[in-house]
Amino acid sequence: MLPTIEWRKDKVIMIDQRKLPKKEVYVECTDYNQVAEAVEKMIIRGAPAIGIAAAYGVALGLLRIENEENLNDEFDRIYRRLERTRPTARNLFWALEKMKNTFEKNKGLSLTKLKQRMIQKAVDIEREDLETNKKIGIWGKDLLKDGQSVLTHCNAGSLGTAGYGTALGIIRAAVQEGKKIQVYADETRPYLQGARLTCWELDRENIPVTLIIDNTAGFLMQKGMISVVITGADRIARNGDTANKIGTYTIAVLAKEHNLPFYVAAPSNTIDFNLPEGKEIPIEERDPREVREIGGRCLTLPHVKVQNPAFDITPARYISAIITEKGILRPPYEKSLKGLGR
Amino acid sequence: MLPTIEWRKDKVIMIDQRKLPKKEVYVECTDYNQVAEAVEKMIIRGAPAIGIAAAYGVALGLLRIENEENLNDEFDRIYRRLERTRPTARNLFWALEKMKNTFEKNKGLSLTKLKQRMIQKAVDIEREDLETNKKIGIWGKDLLKDGQSVLTHCNAGSLGTAGYGTALGIIRAAVQEGKKIQVYADETRPYLQGARLTCWELDRENIPVTLIIDNTAGFLMQKGMISVVITGADRIARNGDTANKIGTYTIAVLAKEHNLPFYVAAPSNTIDFNLPEGKEIPIEERDPREVREIGGRCLTLPHVKVQNPAFDITPARYISAIITEKGILRPPYEKSLKGLGR
Numbered sequence: 005m006l007p008t009i010e011w012r013k014d015k016v017i018m019i020d021q022r023k024l025p026k027k028e029v030y031v032e033c034t035d036y037n038q039v040a041e042a043v044e045k046m047i048i049r050g051a052p053a054i055g056i057a058a059a060y061g062v063a064l065g066l067l068r069i070e071n072e073e074n075l076n077d078e079f080d081r082i083y084r085r086l087e088r089t090r091p092t093a094r095n096l097f098w099a100l101e102k103m104k105n106t107f108e109k110n111k112g113l114s115l116t117k118l119k120q121r122m123i124q125k126a127v128d129i130e131r132e133d134l135e136t137n138k139k140i141g142i143w144g145k146d147l148l149k150d151g152q153s154v155l156t157h158c159n160a161g162s163l164g165t166a167g168y169g170t171a172l173g174i175i176r177a178a179v180q181e182g183k184k185i186q187v188y189a190d191e192t193r194p195y196l197q198g199a200r201l202t203c204w205e206l207d208r209e210n211i212p213v214t215l216i217i218d219n220t221a222g223f224l225m226q227k228g229m230i231s232v233v234i235t236g237a238d239r240i241a242r243n244g245d246t247a248n249k250i251g252t253y254t255i256a257v258l259a260k261e262h263n264l265p266f267y268v269a270a271p272s273n274t275i276d277f278n279l280p281e282g283k284e285i286p287i288e289e290r291d292p293r294e295v296r297e298i299g300g301r302c303l304t305l306p307h308v309k310v311q312n313p314a315f316d317i318t319p320a321r322y323i324s325a326i327i328t329e330k331g332i333l334r335p336p337y338e339k340s341l342k343g344l345g346r
Numbered sequence: 347m348l349p350t351i352e353w354r355k356d357k358v359i360m361i362d363q364r365k366l367p368k369k370e371v372y373v374e375c376t377d378y379n380q381v382a383e384a385v386e387k388m389i390i391r392g393a394p395a396i397g398i399a400a401a402y403g404v405a406l407g408l409l410r411i412e413n414e415e416n417l418n419d420e421f422d423r424i425y426r427r428l429e430r431t432r433p434t435a436r437n438l439f440w441a442l443e444k445m446k447n448t449f450e451k452n453k454g455l456s457l458t459k460l461k462q463r464m465i466q467k468a469v470d471i472e473r474e475d476l477e478t479n480k481k482i483g484i485w486g487k488d489l490l491k492d493g494q495s496v497l498t499h500c501n502a503g504s505l506g507t508a509g510y511g512t513a514l515g516i517i518r519a520a521v522q523e524g525k526k527i528q529v530y531a532d533e534t535r536p537y538l539q540g541a542r543l544t545c546w547e548l549d550r551e552n553i554p555v556t557l558i559i560d561n562t563a564g565f566l567m568q569k570g571m572i573s574v575v576i577t578g579a580d581r582i583a584r585n586g587d588t589a590n591k592i593g594t595y596t597i598a599v600l601a602k603e604h605n606l607p608f609y610v611a612a613p614s615n616t617i618d619f620n621l622p623e624g625k626e627i628p629i630e631e632r633d634p635r636e637v638r639e640i641g642g643r644c645l646t647l648p649h650v651k652v653q654n655p656a657f658d659i660t661p662a663r664y665i666s667a668i669i670t671e672k673g674i675l676r677p678p679y680e681k682s683l684k685g686l687g688r
Contacts (some may be wrong), residue, residue, distance in 0.1 A: 217560075220593075253568065304542055308468060
């Protein structure tokens, strides 16, 4: 299992995903600000992993508090700092809400006890995410047939979650059953999560993976070389519209054009029951340097104007099914998602 | 005007497009093998520019011949070397055929005269390409309205031709008429012709350009921010199916999904009247390192399997019009292209 993030000896340890696959470097966070920065700088990324980081961030923030005066204000400060790290991933806000509930319920206890409860809650969130992914894998694996080729975008794997992964979890589960699955990984510019993380994860487990540039997905579909598309999700609206890594919408359109199934794999805490549809999902615009540069090296004119949205919205009509830990949801999603809203 | 390629003092001079926009470096070729290598290594690229380079390569090869013995064999050797540089661009073979005709017609002359004629022919091919592009611009500019946004892929500009460009020539002509045009340039992985060359060209002329990663085109269309797509072409089959830089097909599918016009701009010598349809166009598979690396820096696992087709085929049904120097061709292309086949 890949060590995405861990609570160890009153610290939060995470693998620095910016440095993979070249180097396996671990970052130690000793205060919540460091956790917030790690999320912003994409040392850790992937909606479920961001949620876990935020939960640990809250626990770490409380752990450093030394007296009970202004406890509510201190909690608020920690919460707000972590909340404003990245706007799109639903799981971030979900995890913060869970931590807030735990805080509210236990703030009458002694500070020591409260700290223990908060740490325990964050550890539980991490452990539950791993179990969730394994369930997603069990539900999803039957959608893949022996000998099929799966196209995936970005990294919805161990590194984007507590472990095992959502989209990659389904692939893992199918492979563990003995199915031969060939994966095509989009490199996923600008941040190259496909080239750097998905290829690394699958290669470690000897799951056959071929790296392509994002431009090649259409070519492969036209040649009949893709059987199925599976991606993760950063936020799913009540009607099934799904925010995911920029480029996902393009693949969904291509899949529709080639009559290929397009599946979204995500834990149910990715669903935002407050949002009726996708156009209300906030889309993060990131630093233009992510586009202009690779590894600090300028690829274009240093002053060229850039538009760099980190996510796009795939309307529900392009999505064949949403695979959650609670089962496979089919359209109409207004109805099938509703059952999960508790 | 940008100096893509030039015949000067019995040498072929070209700007090294691999080094742009960081450095303006010129490469001097003194024999036809250097020209062939320059095409293979993409020191010069773009279908019309490759054709011009091949013509100059033939002229240069003949210029170095010192006696008339085995003249036909020598010509054949030069021809075959240049012919096997890149398989997809029709203009390469078109230019080689033109040079061969000139050779056949003039090989009875003295070697000195023959050499002069061959050089003159290559210079004519270059000059005609420039005129052709200006005509494409004149035909095409009326398709663009004041205030529109054009998405383009790769570089179909001055650098991919003798000058002025095909897709970018249309934009230049519209801007010269006083229309306000906003260009979105796909970065165009793996070789980044959009980020490196299209942005550079347009920026030099103060034509507003915004760089996006290839994954962002669908997002912009969904937001209503693109009015029109214009790309170049590497080879057009008799039915209008068009080979162009990998990723073009994806944009064409996206354009159809958003009811946007998708235009191909190309000189009529890009049309291959021998090929009934696109699936017969040979697609070059290039070095996996283009995908694994940027500037010699490995982005992924050094051993990961890669598929790296340099082009894809856009079926004719996605193409709203093909803009040539002879006019704007509309579907059905079997009929409209036929008129040009002389």
